[in-house]
Amino acid sequence: MYLIKNANLLSMADINYEITDILIDGKEIKKIGKLNESDYPQAKVIDAKENYVTPGLVDPHCHIGLYEESIGFEGSDGNEMTSPVTPELRAIDAIKPQDVAFIEAREHGVTTVVTGPGSANCIGGTFTVIKTYGKTIDDMILVPEISMKMALGENPKRVYSSKSQTPATRMATTAVIRDALSKARDYKDKIDEYEQNRKANKEAKKPEFNMKWASLARVFDGLQVKIHAHQQDDIVTAIRIIEEFGLDGTIEHCTEGHLITDYLKEHNQQVIIGPTLGSKSKYELRNKTFESGRILKEAGIEFAIMTDHPVIHASSNLTQLGLFVREGLDELEAFKAVTINAAKITKIDHKVGSIEVGKDADIVIWNGHPLHYMTKTQMVMINGEIIHQ
Template identity: 50%
Template sequence: MILVKNAKIYTMAGDVIEKGSILLEEGKIKEIGMDIVAPFDAEVIDAEGKLVFPGMIDAHCHLGMWEDAIGFEGSDGNEMTDPITPHLRAIDAINPMDRTFKEAYEGGITTVSTGPGSANVVGGQFASIKTYGKRIDEMVVQEPSAMKVAFGENPKRVYNDKKRMPMTRMATAALLRDTLMKAKEYYNKKQEAKDDKSKAPALDMKMEAMMDVLEGKIPLKAHAHRADDIFTSIRIAKEFGVKITLEHCTEGHLIADYIANEGLPAVVGPTFGDRSKFELINKTFDTPRMLWEAGVKIAIMTDHPVIPVQNLPLCAALSAKAGLPEEEALKAITIYPAEILGIEDKVGSIEVGKDADIVIWDGHPFDIQSSVVCTIIDGSVVYKKY
């Protein structure tokens, strides 16, 4: 049991509590208030003069999939031998022992959605995980959390080099449609087999992996930078009646009203860095603000290792500098990514009953000189600066 007291608490649920306290018990937030009395056996953390936030969330990264300071041996994010690999699972590649996990929680990042890269049209299954632990099975918040699909330059480039489909945007769309059609047929046969087992289809791991998508349990996590690719991803999702989240959404500001009308969320980034390819030509920190102004729910991502995950607050701060209101920028790395990922009942805000993921800062997270002084994940102190 832990009592954090005398803190300025940003709950990200609508309240900022001056001189507040939070009682944590059995990995959950038990009580929030002004004058909580510490039980005799509680560890007491006096956060006088400090700011407390919920653990921050990166809704799109590849943490543990490309290991730090290593080449091919630690590169496990793209299986570039088949453009359709829905049966690949991030949890089979993530290495929690990689030092970037430590950098994540020391930087206040307590939950991430991590998974395959964008080499393939269908890359495989993402997982939402906590950033502290040794065994990935014990770190999972939700798995699978999404099915990665990719549009634009990346699949074209990878398979053009192999002289095989897809070498065009048409082929990328066609391969995804073909996969969804086959999955739908497989699903229908499975439904028929409930009454007549003789109609059961032959087991197909790829199609089995797509069942959660067809049943609406998880969305397509659609890598799309350019406006036309964003529209293609939306078109296909609507054709098959499946959920979708727009990932990167680099040119989202150019079509913000369309995205808002579709009622879709956008996970924006990585905006910090160079324009390394043509489809990033319109990259700007104005994108989060303009999407928000249009009424789009946004989360801000690092795409780690493109931007090291601990710099997530910096990315939000630069979005605020470009005009996104400070509170919205904070929500874009806390409660909004939790809602987009469908894990808002567990993380993203400081509320009774949620996971006890608490971060204590010595200043505002958007101040470059501020530091995390304590990180608590699932009710356990995993980092103390002093």
């Protein structure tokens, strides 16, 4: 049990605190408010000394653990570039908990990551939600499979045109995705029909198991899809796919989303923007700007901000965030984009993203303002355990 005293708390919840205390028991936050040490004699007291205290940062889209640092090919497991449709792949089968990137991420306040396959394939497999601390992947998992990765635009057409294989155009990429979704839906219909007949004691033959379509069919039962799309045309295509098949989807990167805010608003589309730090390394990024956060916020569009690690290292999360603030995004709204909004959009806000009673005790004490370039983490707690101090 821990009692954090004198916290200048930025809870990211709809409750405003000034200097307050936080009680942690086991893995959870138990109480928030003015608390007397004498009431909790078994608690280890941590004096925050009126420093800023925030929830651990949440990275809603990255590939940490799938591209192990300092290794190269042997540690590169983020893209299976042998087939454009691989929904049966799972990030949890490739993540390396010993990757030094996890240490650096948590030492910089990142406690939860949504990580998964890259964008080489039209459909690449499932993302997972993990904490950034643990000896094995089983120690780290919060949600084994949270979403299905899909990709539009340059990446899949570049990978497969080089193999003289479909898709080599945006038309083909979209057709491949639509074909796969149609087959998965048909497969699900057959399974559902079989189950209904079996429950009604009718004679029924179970369809032959198909791992590919069984995995993808879960998007029709609520498994979220994450669709990689940078350009305006690809963003609109992604929304067309989402609506045609009745999917729960987010637009990932959404680099030109700030140019079509009316369209995003009309379709009530959630987006995860970034990475914005760094060079415009390809044509799709020509309109990349740190003004996008302010523009999306002013348009009333809900968004989160990603690092896309290793494109931007997870440890540089707040460095990037500060540049969004410099270009007009409100400080509190910026911080929400890497905490509670990131958690809400990826459907994990019941566990992480804010400091509230009942949530996981993922807590960071900073030695200055979190967005100041000189600030460091003074203490990082994950699941109620101090893992960096």
